Amino acid sequence: MSSPPDPSAEVAADPPTRGYHAFEDPVHDRLLGVILALGAEVWNLRERLGLLESALARQGVDVSALIEELALDPERAASMTADRDAFLARFLRAISAD
Amino acid sequence: MPALPAPTQEQAAHFDYLEGLRGYNYTVHVKGILDAYERETATGRPEPATMDEAGAIIAPSHLYRFAAATQHQAQKMGWAAARRSLEGHTNRLAEVLERMPVEPRGRLVLDPALELPGYYTERDSEGLDDIHLVPGGYWGDPLVGPVYERGGALYRMAWRTGYTGSPPGALVAFAEGAPPGDCRRILDLGCSFGGLTMALRQAYPEATEVVGIDISGAALRWAHLTAEERGLAIAFEQRDATATGYPDGSFDLIAGFLLLHELRAETLDAVMAEAYRLLRPGGHIRFLDMPPYAELPPERAFLQSFDCEGNGEAFWNEFLSRDFKAVLRDSGFVNVGDGPLDYDEPSYWGTAALLRTGEFRLENRWVNAADKPAV
């Protein structure tokens, strides 16, 4: 997993546009990059969920009720926040990365 | 190859996604581009005769821009994903790279004093993307071996196989294509991670010496470790193919895979002069690379040219526009011939898997071969 955003790191207001871009405005290439990265994350989630459900079903466990319960658990919220920030950093990278 | 850290489920899912994305880009977008081109040119006007004319029709379309941008982004994402899958293991990998096999069957000879050519190291300052968009190119990252093993394999749509494990039989088929004769001393030019060198070793078990040279020490380390692990006796040496330092007539067979298109014209000429010098009279030389543009229909040639700008392949257009057979003849070679690699494997997509490889086509791999006159 990527590290969470480093607030002291400099992000250029105008990221470098050297190198290849397919659209006249390189911003469009970057936006496409964000969408594709997001797609990767969505795919991973679906894949992981599918694996999880299969694994649990193999053990004879029905998880639906437990999932509803955990979603609102305040203790879990703390670790979720860190994961979420790392996740955002990863897929929004395409906006500013070289 | 030395074991890479097993990817996590998340990383594996990411690699699978990127392969799927590429596959979609070829089979849907590239096909759509070609279909639209066919419709456009079927209207009775004279057909475009050159790749520039074909490009003038294709390049402005939104579909082409999306396909090209997707290709470029997927490529960058692939290397980043490969590098990320090694994070947290870099110390162990560095150790693996330092630790040399105790009883090697082959050898590794590095030359830290070797001067790297400007075309190789100065891309950034020239405002060019690094070769294949890999940060640091072939030389700037000591972990280039593991990075390619993963990311390069992804680029070949075979991340589960690994870069040095792909393309499976194509390289052996190419190596075996040399005419029968005395092939005891074999040299592979620009061997990087040793894919072709290992195929040559397999194809010529009787050979007394199989040598792979490259200017990237980090790549050679990985090649050496991989070959040793596979029990293949190969010498990997850090030498510049324009001036190797071997005596005249040292080799019976000289080969290269995907080297030619990575060289400037004048470097290519120097490599051919050196290869001529290194071959014994009557020796054979063969290269596997991309077909020249002149061999492709103009729209295919245009799509092929994407890599020049879109994949950091600075000398791609220069090489593919050139008459390489004439270069061989001018260097003194005879029996100069070329043609697609004869390798009948339907699942083989061509190894570079960029825009041009929307479908399996033999022409994705092109053989140039010649002999040095006997006397």
Ligand SMILES: C[S@@+](CC[C@H](N)C(=O)[O-])C[C@H]1O[C@@H](n2cnc3c(N)ncnc32)[C@H](O)[C@@H]1O
């Ligand atoms: C695409 S790779 C070759 C792939 C390799 N033959 C295989 O089987 O996978 C091109 C290689 O050429 C090397 N190269 C570039 N210029 C060179 C030179 N002047 N002498 C020797 N090697 C060179 C690069 O370091 C790089 O490893």
